[in-house]
Amino acid sequence: MPRELACKKCKAITVGKVCPICNSTDLSSDWSGIVIVFDSKTSLIAKTLEISIPHKYALKVS
Numbered sequence: 330m331p332r333e334l335a336c337k338k339c340k341a342i343t344v345g346k347v348c349p350i351c352n353s354t355d356l357s358s359d360w361s362g363i364v365i366v367f368d369s370k371t372s373l374i375a376k377t378l379e380i381s382i383p384h385k386y387a388l389k390v391s
Contacts, residue, residue, distance in 0.1 A: 332358060334358055336357075339351045360391065366384060366385075367383055369382060
């Protein structure tokens with residue numbers, strides 16, 4: 330199974346070397362917590378976390 334990394338800028342989780350949301354290469358293997366956003370327009374959690382694109386995100390990235 331590929332190792333998942335989290336983007337330090339937008340906290341998106343990916344298995345690649347580039348963030349699919351913001352195209353950053355500043356990724357970390359030190360992250361915790363997961364939130365999956367399906368509908369960012371109506372989700373209160375997405376609004377609270379300032380997420381505008383549906384994806385899988387880390388709650389904390391170090």
